[in-house]
Structures are given as structure tokens and as C-alpha cells.
Amino acid sequence: MDDIFIRFCGFSYHTKGYHSQDTEPLTRYLFRLQTEGTSEIVFNNERIAIKKGDLLLAKPGDTYELKIAENQRSGDYHVSIEGAWVDDWWNRSKKPSISNIYLDDRILGLWRHLTLEKRRPLSEENNELALHLIQALCLTLERSLNETAADINRPYAVTRMLRYIEEHATLGLKVDDVAEHTGLSVSRAVHLFKQTIGKTMIEYAQDIRLSAAIDQMKYTTMTLENIAEKCGFSSYAYFHRVFKKKYGMAPGKYRER
Structure with missing residues (x-):
């Protein structure tokens, strides 16, 4: 577990527009889950409209921009991570770049808990707990993706x-x-x-x-x-x-x- 590094984790809510400026290829994994409203991303030079429930899984080398118009309302959880455990988790099964998943309490609760833990002062942060939370989040997202794939022929x-x-x-x-x-x-x-x-x-x-x-x-x-x-x-x-x-x-x- 010590080989997982959480670079940042948080929740963002925009009502007055936003445009990320960094267009360089990613050097770490980036996960972003749209929880409210809509937004737009440019992912590997492709412009994609993002709606509630859309999950972005980006790997090192991908390019990513986030664009939110002045009249858009947008809320999302996001996390940037790297490490050998994450590499193994990523490579063991195919991960779609964009998918729409069911926003259940398990995923939102884990992401919320992880975000709150990373907001603590360094003197109070429990790194072991944060690492277990990110591992649980990855595994839960993977299960949700598998369930979504199995639900293709189901209303x-x-x-x-x-x-x-x-x-x-x-x-x-x-x-x-x-x-x-x-x-x-x-x-x-x-x-x-x-x-x-x-x-x-x-x-x-x-x-x-x-x-x-x-x-x-x-x-x-x-x-x-x-x-x-x-x-x-x-x-x-x-x-x-x-x-x-x-x-x-x-x-x-x-x-x-």
C-alpha cells in the first residue's frame, strides 16, 4: 500500500465558468466523476460533453482540458494518483476512458471520505487510512464499470x-x-x-x-x-x-x- 501516492483529491463546484489551462500530457492517473450538472472536456484532442454520472479515467500520457461555460452548473469529485499498485490495478482489466455509472452511496461515500481525509492538516492526516480509501475507491469503481458493462442489455x-x-x-x-x-x-x-x-x-x-x-x-x-x-x-x-x-x-x- 505504501506504493500509492495521492497527489490531490477534492470536490469542485462551478457556477461562473472555468477553463483548466494545463494542456501538457498527464504524468499521473486522473479520475473525475461528474456528480452534478454538466461540463465539457477535451480528452486526447476530442471534445466530449459530460453529464451527471460520467466517469473519466485518464492515464499518464493522456491530454485533458476541462471547460465549463458561464451559464453551466457543474460539480465533480476528482483525484490524481500514481504508484505500482495503481499500475497493476489499471493493467489487469480494460478501463474505458469515459463511462456513465450509477451514483450510489458507496462510491460517493468513499470519495467524500477520502477528500475530507486529504483536507486535514498534515499533522492530523492518517496516511494509512487515505491509502486504504483510495484502494477501496479504485476497486469499487472497477466493480461499477463491470456492472455497467453487464447492464447493457438491461433497461x-x-x-x-x-x-x-x-x-x-x-x-x-x-x-x-x-x-x-x-x-x-x-x-x-x-x-x-x-x-x-x-x-x-x-x-x-x-x-x-x-x-x-x-x-x-x-x-x-x-x-x-x-x-x-x-x-x-x-x-x-x-x-x-x-x-x-x-x-x-x-x-x-x-x-x-
Whole structure:
């Protein structure tokens, strides 16, 4: 981990225009995620309009300019890094220069945490934590890119539903909330999800809750009643019934094994 060097990391928000002046080839990796509004970049002499959710992954040798017009509103996270670990991570799979990813709480949370850590005074900065955060960010971005590639033949609304359910399955998820998140009627959202995924939203959420419960049973000493509550089940009796139907044994028996 000591061979990762974070040169800068931050969040920018522009409302009065901006134009980066450095047109020399990059000497480090640059990642930029558009989180709000729009912008324009000139990447390797190609002019590209950037919208919310667009992720730029640039490598050393690429050229990059950022242009934001006077009437544009633009917000983005960005980080510049280098090092042997980053080289290995970059080279192990193809990384698209520009892609549009789902802005979930995992990616935004990691980037926000890393940015805040790098803003600390040098005397208070935890370099080990920052290095783990940048590694986690790279791996999470890679997963998001792989999920995006797998979602090519899937309606974007269904992808949004999947990500929303994954984030909220253990928090008292309601079908109405999923539909509202994607801007669809409940009936349309329910039909589209079942048609595409082959199971209902509740069944998908149930699988996530059960997986979370198994982790809690394996790695904590929490009571089964507390685990059921923590993982989003309305009661222990309901958790017991669903678990036994799925795995063919009661939760207590599973935990003993």
C-alpha cells in the first residue's frame, strides 16, 4: 500500500465558468466523476460533453482540458494518483476512458471520505487510512464499470431499481420507494423488474437480507432476534420462516453448523 501516492483529491463546484489551462500530457492517473450538472472536456484532442454520472479515467500520457461555460452548473469529485499498485490495478482489466455509472452511496461515500481525509492538516492526516480509501475507491469503481458493462442489455430503470434495493434492503424497503426512485408507477416498476430479473423486488430484497443475516450469524455474537431486526425482517418468526424455506433448516441449526 505504501506504493500509492495521492497527489490531490477534492470536490469542485462551478457556477461562473472555468477553463483548466494545463494542456501538457498527464504524468499521473486522473479520475473525475461528474456528480452534478454538466461540463465539457477535451480528452486526447476530442471534445466530449459530460453529464451527471460520467466517469473519466485518464492515464499518464493522456491530454485533458476541462471547460465549463458561464451559464453551466457543474460539480465533480476528482483525484490524481500514481504508484505500482495503481499500475497493476489499471493493467489487469480494460478501463474505458469515459463511462456513465450509477451514483450510489458507496462510491460517493468513499470519495467524500477520502477528500475530507486529504483536507486535514498534515499533522492530523492518517496516511494509512487515505491509502486504504483510495484502494477501496479504485476497486469499487472497477466493480461499477463491470456492472455497467453487464447492464447493457438491461433497461436502465431496472439497474436503478437493483442498486436502490441493494442499498436499502435492510432498512425497511418499500416497493413504492423503489418505483418513486426510478420515476415509474408502482405497477410498471413491479412488472418491469419481474420481467427482467425473473423474481419480484421483495424476493430480491429477501435474498440480500438473508445473506446479511448469515454474515451476522457467522461473525458476530448477536442474538438471532437482533440479527433478524438488524437485517430488515419485521419479526423473528418471519425471519425464521423465510430462512428455513430458503436453506432447509432453522437459523439456530445453521448457526450451530
